[in-house]
Structures are given as C-alpha cells and as structure tokens.
Amino acid sequence: METFTAPSPPKAATMKLTRITSMLFLFAALGTTAHAQAGKSREQVKAELAEAIRTGDIISSESGLTLREQYPANYPNRPAATGLTRAQVKAELAEAIRNGDIVSGDSSLKLNQLSPERYVKPRAPDADTARQAAAAASAPGTATR
Known part of the structure; x- marks a missing residue:
C-alpha cells in the first residue's frame, strides 16, 4: 500500500511568504523604535506643526515643493543669516x-x-632673543632717533 503525502507548496511561494513576514516584523520593530526615540510630547508636536504651517514649511501635494516655495508671497521672509x-x-x-x-x-x-x-611660519620670539634686543636698545653709546 502506498502512503499519501500532501503536495508541498511551490518553493517560490514559500520564499515570498517568508520574505513578506520578515519585512512586516522589521517594519514593526523600526516603527516602535522610532516612536520610542522621538520623545516629544503631543504639545511639542502640535507646536512644531503650527510653526511649519505658519512659515510654509509643509510639503504640498505631489510636487514635492513646500508651500513657501510654491507661494512665496503668502509667507513672511526668513531673516537673513548674519555673516561676515x-x-x-x-x-x-x-x-x-x-x-x-x-x-x-x-x-x-x-x-x-x-x-x-x-x-x-613666523616664529614667536624666544626669551633670549627678546632680552638681547632689549639689551641692545638700552646699551650705552647707541643713539636713538
């Protein structure tokens, strides 16, 4: 008598399922890590969002440009960087x-x-050179003009 064995799924399907499962676990782990590292309170996030909306630093739709870049007349000018x-x-x-x-x-x-x-490179004068110059300047018989 022959024993019946269930057909195994194709190897490609098994690998695809394994890859998808591992990616889901990876994204879940990264998501919780990023959330834990942020450490910002809800009020801080709201304040940052309000500031970004006020200054136009929010990316608009599919263009990839910020609102400030699309409509510069609608937002205040940024202060110029003070330099040299x-x-x-x-x-x-x-x-x-x-x-x-x-x-x-x-x-x-x-x-x-x-x-x-x-x-x-200019050398810093050593103590002996400075003393010699001072002695020569104050030596008797030297005229200073």
Missing part, C-alpha cells in the same frame, strides 16, 4: 593666501603643504 562683512572676508582670504592655506588644484593638499619652504 565683505571686508572681513577679503581680509581672511588675503591671510589664507599669505599663509598658503588654500587648496591647490586637483590635489587635496594646501599650498603650504605642497611647498612648505615658500610659506615660513
């Missing part, structure tokens, strides 16, 4: 050029790293 003045930027650039703190062409090295002999 033009003169300060020019001074910083001049100092960077003088010190060789500018990246050169294709390499990621600065000019003072590529040619250190061209950019000598």
Whole structure:
C-alpha cells in the first residue's frame, strides 16, 4: 500500500511568504523604535506643526515643493543669516593666501603643504632673543632717533 503525502507548496511561494513576514516584523520593530526615540510630547508636536504651517514649511501635494516655495508671497521672509562683512572676508582670504592655506588644484593638499619652504611660519620670539634686543636698545653709546 502506498502512503499519501500532501503536495508541498511551490518553493517560490514559500520564499515570498517568508520574505513578506520578515519585512512586516522589521517594519514593526523600526516603527516602535522610532516612536520610542522621538520623545516629544503631543504639545511639542502640535507646536512644531503650527510653526511649519505658519512659515510654509509643509510639503504640498505631489510636487514635492513646500508651500513657501510654491507661494512665496503668502509667507513672511526668513531673516537673513548674519555673516561676515565683505571686508572681513577679503581680509581672511588675503591671510589664507599669505599663509598658503588654500587648496591647490586637483590635489587635496594646501599650498603650504605642497611647498612648505615658500610659506615660513613666523616664529614667536624666544626669551633670549627678546632680552638681547632689549639689551641692545638700552646699551650705552647707541643713539636713538
């Protein structure tokens, strides 16, 4: 007598079911982790939403643009970032050029790293040099104008 064995489901269907089940568990785990990490109260979330609506920082429909980007006239201007003045930027650039703190062409090295002999860092005077200069200035017989 022959024994009857139930036909097994196709291998592809079993793998698909396994994959879907594992993805569901993964999403459930990620969802609870993200919720636990947020740590914001309901009032904080409501306040953030109200601020986003007021400033137009809500993404609108399918365009992917915020309301502020679509309708800039309907929302207040954002305050300009306070930065350096033009003169300060020019001074910083001049100092960077003088010190060789500018990246050169294709390499990621600065000019003072590529040619250190061209950019000598000023040394702080040591105590002996300062004493010698002071002694020479106050030595008898030296005329100062």
